[in-house]
Amino acid sequence: MKVWTAKRSQQLRYKRSDLNLTRKKLCTLLKIGTHTLKKLESGECKIKQSVYIRVLEWLANDTQEINNN
Numbered sequence: 874m875k876v877w878t879a880k881r882s883q884q885l886r887y888k889r890s891d892l893n894l895t896r897k898k899l900c901t902l903l904k905i906g907t908h909t910l911k912k913l914e915s916g917e918c919k920i921k922q923s924v925y926i927r928v929l930e931w932l933a934n935d936t937q938e939i940n941n942n
Contacts (some may be wrong), residue, residue, distance in 0.1 A: 874920065875920055875922050875925040877917060877919070877925065878921065882913060882914055882917070882931070884915050884932055885913055885914055887931065888931075889914075896911075897932070902931065903924075903927055903931055905924055905928075907918075909924060913928065
């Protein structure tokens with residue numbers, strides 16, 4: 874299990890907002906459940922390493938690339 878920080882939560886919320894993505898759409902893109910996304914956006918929590926990596930990769934990706942998918 875990996876620890877998800879409050880700073881990462883803020884980054885996730887801001888990026889989702891900037892891209893005008895609904896929670897449902899982001900869950901589909903990240904292949905995670907809505908409950909997991911809610912935990913990730915609400916603050917510090919422990920998550921599976923596979924989810925941690927997927928979300929960090931999404932945060933690191935260029936916005937242009939995401940909009941093309």
